[in-house]
Amino acid sequence: MRYPKWVTAQDLDRWAATLQAKGTLPELVRRLVWATVPQEHLLKVDFPSEAEIHRPGYDGTTVTRKGTIFVPEGVGFWELGCDVNDPKGKAQRDYDTRVSEHNQRIEDGEHEDLSQATFVAVTARRLPASRELG
Numbered sequence: 142m143r144y145p146k147w148v149t150a151q152d153l154d155r156w157a158a159t160l161q162a163k164g165t166l167p168e169l170v171r172r173l174v175w176a177t178v179p180q181e182h183l184l185k186v187d188f189p190s191e192a193e194i195h196r197p198g199y200d201g202t203t204v205t206r207k208g209t210i211f212v213p214e215g216v217g218f219w220e221l222g223c224d225v226n227d228p229k230g231k232a233q234r235d236y237d238t239r240v241s242e243h244n245q246r247i248e249d250g251e252h253e254d255l256s257q258a259t260f261v262a263v264t265a266r267r268l269p270a271s272r273e274l275g
Contacts, residue, residue, distance in 0.1 A: 157266045170188055171201070174211075174212050216258040222266075
């Protein structure tokens, strides 16, 4: 029996530079969430793709009863990117933007508890040797 060739990091890196990647990455992540979290633990999986990627808000949201090594337990807010020049910088900017938006909602009198939420940044690009942001 012949097995298909696995996708390599180089394959993903080249794909991330294409126009198709930005609209398709959310679909890929959504499928990976469905494949790695047992259905009985999934309460919400929302990753708009293709033309829907331009809507405001997080690029994806998950809510799970039980997480996995790839998907956080509870509420997960996801930002996805295919930034060719600075994937680490994009992830940091996304995080900073979401924190700023949250602080503004608190100042406006909205009550929002994000202490149990997890922010997940995903890139299809190769990151520099350091995996830490900021």
